[in-house]
Amino acid sequence: MEELLVHFQENAVGYGIGAVCAAPIIYVTRKYSVPFILYILEFSIYATVMHVVFWLLVVVTKWFKEQSSMRALREDGKPEDAPEWATPLLEFWKKEDYNPSWIWIVEVVFLVIILLLMWRYRPMKIQRKPKRATQEFGKSSARAGAPVKPGVKGKPGGFGSSKGRFGR
Numbered sequence: 001m002e003e004l005l006v007h008f009q010e011n012a013v014g015y016g017i018g019a020v021c022a023a024p025i026i027y028v029t030r031k032y033s034v035p036f037i038l039y040i041l042e043f044s045i046y047a048t049v050m051h052v053v054f055w056l057l058v059v060v061t062k063w064f065k066e067q068s069s070m071r072a073l074r075e076d077g078k079p080e081d082a083p084e085w086a087t088p089l090l091e092f093w094k095k096e097d098y099n100p101s102w103i104w105i106v107e108v109v110f111l112v113i114i115l116l117l118m119w120r121y122r123p124m125k126i127q128r129k130p131k132r133a134t135q136e137f138g139k140s141s142a143r144a145g146a147p148v149k150p151g152v153k154g155k156p157g158g159f160g161s162s163k164g165r166f167g168r
Contacts, residue, residue, distance in 0.1 A: 039124045046114050051092055054107055058087045 008015065026033045062085045087104075088097040098104045 035124050039118075042122070043115065043118060046118070047111055050110055050114060051107065052089070054103070054110075055087050055089050058085050058103065061085065 026037075084099055085103075086097065086099045088094055091097060092107075095101070095104050
């Protein structure tokens with residue numbers, strides 16, 4: 001974590017200039033860019049939760065394997081066949097820190113599954129403002145003198161109407 005803070009402190013000017021340059025572009029294209037940024041943020045939250053769950057599963061599985069082993073203990077108090085399983089909690093991009101080495105592949109597969117589920121059940125949509133409902137006074141067919149079908153009498157759902165009793 002300290003490396004990350006040092007990196008941001010060393011490159012703060014560059015990030016500031018990038019933010020100043022990106023802000024007008026994001027503002028002008030906010031109809032498209034803000035939903036995309038929120039979609040990426042949502043995916044990041046899901047990916048973080050998934051990674052923490054994987055980390056917990058590996059830790060609990062390793063603990064259970066150590067505690068349930070009936071082998072002789074080493075000097076450090078662990079059994080001889082104690083697994084050296086590990087996943088990095090913070091530096092998840094380092095593939096060499098995953099032990100066994102196939103765990104990072106499983107995480108990538110789960111990330112793809114999360115992305116497909118988001119695409120299927122929470123598709124990124126451009127939000128549109130609904131049109132305002134306005135009341136138009138004086139446009140009633142009863143007041144305008146327009147011919148009315150017999151039985152309807154200006155109300156939807158009257159006798160003889162195709163909409164039924166309550167307009168459904």
